[in-house]
Amino acid sequence: ANLGFNVTAIDNSAALIDLAKTAAQQGMNHQNAIEWHCATFQDIVQKDWQRQFTAIWACASLLHVAYYELPKLIDGLLHMITDDGVFYASFKYGNSERVKDGRFFCDMNEEHWEALKQKITAEFKDKTWLTTDRRADRNEEWFNIMIKR
Incomplete structure (x- = not known):
């Protein structure tokens, strides 16, 4: 996402997605470039x-x-x-x-x-x-x- 790509991030664990979101928000320039899915x-x-x-x-x-x-x-x-x-x-x-x-x-x-x-x-x-x-x-x-x- 920081390189300008749109990212669709997928995991079957909502808890893991929440951890990843937190980590991404701390180091990201393009917060809207990641679409999160629990699936x-x-x-x-x-x-x-x-x-x-x-x-x-x-x-x-x-x-x-x-x-x-x-x-x-x-x-x-x-x-x-x-x-x-x-x-x-x-x-x-x-x-x-x-x-x-x-x-x-x-x-x-x-x-x-x-x-x-x-x-x-x-x-x-x-x-x-x-x-x-x-x-x-x-x-x-x-x-x-x-x-x-």
């Missing part, structure tokens, strides 16, 4: 937002969605970006689904991504790469995906 992933894809966004940033968020639900969700999100839009997502690297500390995780690797891509109906080009978590208390790899329509 689930399913709520998002049901909105009338076809071709509305130039980019979607889903950093470490889709990893809380079951693998079998991802193709339909990603299809819905891809329909929301413009024809020249981009979509970024990241997952913990692996090939399992698990619950850790009461939170669901769907890991992703090259094989899982290739299989998932076959179930997405929207046409796109993608690039994937691995990164290492930079937090001091973590020793994890992340599977990153950049999609261009």
Whole structure:
């Protein structure tokens, strides 16, 4: 928003949105440039937002969605970006689904991504790469995906 972009910020936690709003108001020059929504992933894809966004940033968020639900969700999100839009997502690297500390995780690797891509109906080009978590208390790899329509 400080760079002049209109931002639609979405989270399923109203408390987290309130924290983000407070932080944004303290460091923002363009307070009206952020539109806040409390919504689930399913709520998002049901909105009338076809071709509305130039980019979607889903950093470490889709990893809380079951693998079998991802193709339909990603299809819905891809329909929301413009024809020249981009979509970024990241997952913990692996090939399992698990619950850790009461939170669901769907890991992703090259094989899982290739299989998932076959179930997405929207046409796109993608690039994937691995990164290492930079937090001091973590020793994890992340599977990153950049999609261009």
